[in-house]
Amino acid sequence: MTAGRDWVRYWRDPGRPLEAMAAHFERHVYHRHSHDAYSFGVTEEGAQAFSCRGAAHTSAAGMVMAFNPDDPHDGRAADALGFTYRIVHIGPDLIRALLADVTGGAAALPLFARPVVHDPVLARALRRLHSALLGGADTLRRDEELAAAVAAMVRRSATRGLSAPSPAADADRTAAQVRELLHERMPADITLDELAKGRSRFAVYRDFRARYGMAPSDYLRQLRLRAARALLAAGVPPAEAAGRVGFADQSHLTRWFGRYYGITPAGYARGRASVASPR
Structure with a gap:
């Protein structure tokens, strides 16, 4: 969707009530409406003015917006420069399931009394989730960030609010079992539900991170990169290696290979680092 300098990018989960949008609006004005989902947004640039629950609000850069299901609101740019924001819509049933997983039992749906919150920690968490959804992250990474x-x-x-369960006595065993399953399933994609096997997904994530110092999705990526190194050393071309270890394509492998090892896959295959030519 474009109108003047307005633009929109949208993503929708085919199997769950989960959607995400990134947009820049200068001219577009939202008519008063509501969603049947929780909506959490982050204003990235500019400022968005809107009315909600009988009051006027402004969300400036870095602020978080929180709408309950059926919260009527409108929206428009606060000035001629417009605003850029990202927002995630999450169905109540999915929220309830996620919170029950955290608490280890039935959980009441939350209520957000303030439509605008200034909290950098929340903003970062929502940006990570939004980037995972629109950026084509693996299912496991999307589940973790959600x-x-x-x-x-x-x-x-x-x-x-909610309270987290006390740490389980078998946390190390749980982490080890998850690690074993990641090794068994690599390079295939895997969900957090599959790793949990009926246990609390939140607890599994927490215990694994505490034991191994990284999220399960990071560990799986590391396994894929290690497998790619072995294939490259054996003479397998980078494009083929990428597909065999579970990366989307060669550029995907190259990007992460460089972040982890400071060298391109081709450079590694040649047995020397890629260095800039002297001026």
């Missing part, structure tokens, strides 16, 4: 963002929003901003 659980983390919802837990952060409820703990830090909701009037009805």
Whole structure:
């Protein structure tokens, strides 16, 4: 969608009530409306003015917006420069399931009393989730960021919060079992539900991170990169290696290979680092 300098990017989960949008609006004005989902947004640039719950609000750069299901609101640019924002819509049933997973039992739906919150921690959590959704991240990464963002929003901003269960005595065993399953399934994609196997997804994520110092999705990526190194050393071309270890394509492998090892896959295959030519 474009109108003048307005632009929109949209993403929708085919199997769950989960949607995400990034947009820049200078001319577009939202008519008063509501959603059947929770909506969490972050204003990136400019300022968005809107009315909600009988009051006027402004969300400037860095601020978080939180709308409950069926919260009527409108929206427009606060000035001629417009605003850029990202927003995630999460269905109540999915929110309830995620919170039940955190608490280890039935969880009441949260209520957000303030439509605008200034909290950099929440903003970062929502940006990570949004980037995972629109950026084509693996299913496991999307699940992790979704659980983390919802837990952060409820703990830090909701009037009805939640309490995390006390650490389980078998946390190390749980982490080891998850690690074993990641090795078994690599390079295939895997969901947090599959790793949990009926346990709390939040607890599995927490225990694994505490034991191995990284999220399960980071660990899986590391396994893929290690496998790619072995294939490259054996003479397999980078494009083929990328596909065999679970990366989307060669550029995807190259990007992460460089971040982890400071060298391109081709440079590694040649047995020397890629260095800039002297001036």
